[in-house]
Amino acid sequence: MKDTSxxxxxxxxxxxxxxxxAAINARVRRKExxxxxxxxxxxxxxxxxxxxxxxxxxxxxxxxxxxxxxDHARGLGAVIEEARVEMVYPGEEFxxxxxxxxxxxxxxxxxxxxxxxxxxxxxxxxxxxxxVSYCATCDAGLYKGKDVAVIGDSPEAEGEVNFLAELxxxxxxxxxxxxxxxxxxxxxxxxxxxxxxxxxxxxNALYLSSGEELPVSGVFVIRDVKPGEQLVEGLKLDDGAIVxxxxxxxxxxxxxxxxxxxxxxYQIGKAVGEGLTAALSAVAYLDQR
Ligand SMILES: Cc1cc2nc3c(=O)[nH]c(=O)nc-3n(C[C@H](O)[C@H](O)[C@H](O)COP(=O)(O)OP(=O)(O)OC[C@H]3O[C@@H](n4cnc5c(N)ncnc54)[C@H](O)[C@@H]3O)c2cc1C
Numbered sequence: 480m481k482d483t484s485x486x487x488x489x490x491x492x493x494x495x496x497x498x499x500x501a502a503i504n505a506r507v508r509r510k511e512x513x514x515x516x517x518x519x520x521x522x523x524x525x526x527x528x529x530x531x532x533x534x535x536x537x538x539x540x541x542x543x544x545x546x547x548x549x550d551h552a553r554g555l556g557a558v559i560e561e562a563r564v565e566m567v568y569p570g571e572e573f574x575x576x577x578x579x580x581x582x583x584x585x586x587x588x589x590x591x592x593x594x595x596x597x598x599x600x601x602x603x604x605x606x607x608x609x610x611v612s613y614c615a616t617c618d619a620g621l622y623k624g625k626d627v628a629v630i631g632d633s634p635e636a637e638g639e640v641n642f643l644a645e646l647x648x649x650x651x652x653x654x655x656x657x658x659x660x661x662x663x664x665x666x667x668x669x670x671x672x673x674x675x676x677x678x679x680x681x682x683n684a685l686y687l688s689s690g691e692e693l694p695v696s697g698v699f700v701i702r703d704v705k706p707g708e709q710l711v712e713g714l715k716l717d718d719g720a721i722v723x724x725x726x727x728x729x730x731x732x733x734x735x736x737x738x739x740x741x742x743x744x745y746q747i748g749k750a751v752g753e754g755l756t757a758a759l760s761a762v763a764y765l766d767q768r
Pocket of ligand 1: 492493494495496498517518520521522523524527528529530533562563564591593594703737738739740745746747748750
């Protein structure tokens with residue numbers, strides 16, 4: 480992993496088409512760019528067997544298009560690292576904390592995290608911050624010695640489960656994916672589906688598909704793609720999409736957004752165009768400062 484003491488001009492969260500287009504255009508303008516992606520590229524785009532609507536490259540496979548995007552950005556000197564960003568903290572400069580507690584600093588940030596069309600559980604929004612958490616790294620300490628449930632939609636959540644198991648009295652794990660589950664032996668893996676998070680002032684139980692109300696003090700929901708407001712406190716959203724202006728600026732000065740995370744249509748061309756616009760706006764923001 481890179482030197483985390485460096486102050487980057489621009490940090491891009493997400494290495495899909497939007498993030499890579501942003502990185503390419505910021506490099507063309509000679510900015511120091513770090514891209515942090517939970518994966519290198521976009522598994523979404525890689526799944527497209529054939530892309531027929533990207534200008535000039537009719538019929539190209541998603542896999543090849545993604546590789547070409549990455550080669551282009553790397554060729555221009557963008558640094559692309561695999562790391563999941565957990566939180567972005569605004570300030571005089573921005574600090575991005577990754578899942579493994581590394582801190583990266585940048586003068587501007589572009590969010591290009593894509594979209595996940597997942598419904599929230601009943602009670603999830605209402606009890607957010609009052610027993611519902613999206614980040615074990617950030618909130619585990621609040622649940623020391625308590626019973627918690629973790630809902631994970633990919634094996635990536637298992638690291639967070641094991642981390643919680645070191646601190647909590649009891650951890651119930653609800654994997655929402657198929658395949659092997661590898662968690663510590665003191666974690667109870669449950670195969671029922673969580674249906675709702677219960678509680679008035681605070682979370683007190685998880686309601687399961689079996690009809691059981693499992694008493695817990697906290698519920699960690701670990702999704703592959705976090706909605707924007709879980710990444711940056713105070714970020715303005717509309718129906719789950721990050722609200723942006725024509726320059727792809729968000730309501731937080733110095734933070735821009737591009738691609739599927741800003742709303743429909745969910746298309747490569749739109750993601751790439753927004754990535755370009757966000758990069759140019761970020762460059763203008765940096766140059767003004
Ligand atoms: C099967 C399929 C076929 C498709 N075919 C077409 C097509 O033919 N034409 C077309 O125009 N579009 C197509 N699309 C849509 C297209 O793939 C998306 O619109 C495009 O990939 C959006 O790019 P993006 O960069 O905004 O988001 P994504 O491609 O979703 O990339 C976002 C990246 O950010 C990463 N990320 C998320 N959260 C974090 C975090 N906290 N920290 C670090 N990284 C993070 C994700 O892992 C992901 O890699 C298809 C989609 C699918 C699923």
